[in-house]
Amino acid sequence: MDARIAPSLLAADYARLGEQANAVSNADWLHVDVMDNHFVPNLTIGPPVVASLRRVTDLPLDCHLMIDNPDRWAVGYAEIGARNVTFHAEAARDPVAIARTLHGAGALAGLAVKPNTPLEPYLEILAEFDLLLVMTVEPGFGGQRFMAEVLPKVAEARRRVESGHLRLILEVDGGVNEQTIEQAAAAGADMFVAGTAVYSADDPAKAVDALRARAAAAQRPAAG
Numbered sequence: 115m116d117a118r119i120a121p122s123l124l125a126a127d128y129a130r131l132g133e134q135a136n137a138v139s140n141a142d143w144l145h146v147d148v149m150d151n152h153f154v155p156n157l158t159i160g161p162p163v164v165a166s167l168r169r170v171t172d173l174p175l176d177c178h179l180m181i182d183n184p185d186r187w188a189v190g191y192a193e194i195g196a197r198n199v200t201f202h203a204e205a206a207r208d209p210v211a212i213a214r215t216l217h218g219a220g221a222l223a224g225l226a227v228k229p230n231t232p233l234e235p236y237l238e239i240l241a242e243f244d245l246l247l248v249m250t251v252e253p254g255f256g257g258q259r260f261m262a263e264v265l266p267k268v269a270e271a272r273r274r275v276e277s278g279h280l281r282l283i284l285e286v287d288g289g290v291n292e293q294t295i296e297q298a299a300a301a302g303a304d305m306f307v308a309g310t311a312v313y314s315a316d317d318p319a320k321a322v323d324a325l326r327a328r329a330a331a332a333q334r335p336a337a338g
């Protein structure tokens with residue numbers, strides 16, 4: 115199990131997105147937060163900007179859709195070249211159908227759960243997904259405090275992966291920094307989104323490497 119880092123452009127300068135994407139070319143994925151001012155109070159970017167980003171970076175784009183009606187909108191992000199498209203369980207009418215449509219369009223499919231959303235109702239359908247995103251803050255804004263209390267969900271998912279019942283990238287998002295990343299890695303996460311911790315650093319690329327090293331050191335050896 116590798117520790118992979120996905121810097122979140124939410125904390126970048128939106129007037130210099132291409133430059134800011136290229137400042138972390140040593141990252142594993144680039145996390146793009148799509149917010150619609152309905153599912154979450156904040157409003158960010160949509161398909162035209164994602165399509166432009168696709169042309170300016172070789173990093174795989176990890177689109178995190180914090181939007182209503184992903185049943186209608188998720189596939190568009192796959193069609194413009196996102197490597198992974200994650201949508202929220204709380205917003206989806208038919209998550210399995212969305213996952214299949216994403217696969218049909220050549221992308222990976224991710225399911226996200228908010229801090230108060232339990233995993234149990236979704237354990238069965240996770241077999242249809244490539245990634246589980248456990249939110250470690252309430253979605254909507256960067257710079258919030260990491261909620262360690264949700265880590266039992268990561269640990270539960272990791273147990274199911276290790277027992278061979280699921281095959282998933284386990285991603286955490288929100289409040290991840292050089293301190294909190296260790297707890298998330300110890301719980302079994304292997305993909306770490308970091309906005310503020312990367313883009314408020316003097317050297318974002320260096321911050322990515324430092325985060326990855328911290329996570330790798332904290333991952334449970336047995337998880338190999």
Ligand code: DX5
Nearest residue numbers: 124253254256257289309310
């Ligand atoms: C929050 C977004 C996150 C956000 C994380 O709703 O999903 O991706 O950018 O920002 P930090 O790392 O600053 O908590």
Ligand code: ZN
Nearest residue numbers: 147178287307
């Ligand atoms: Zn996100």
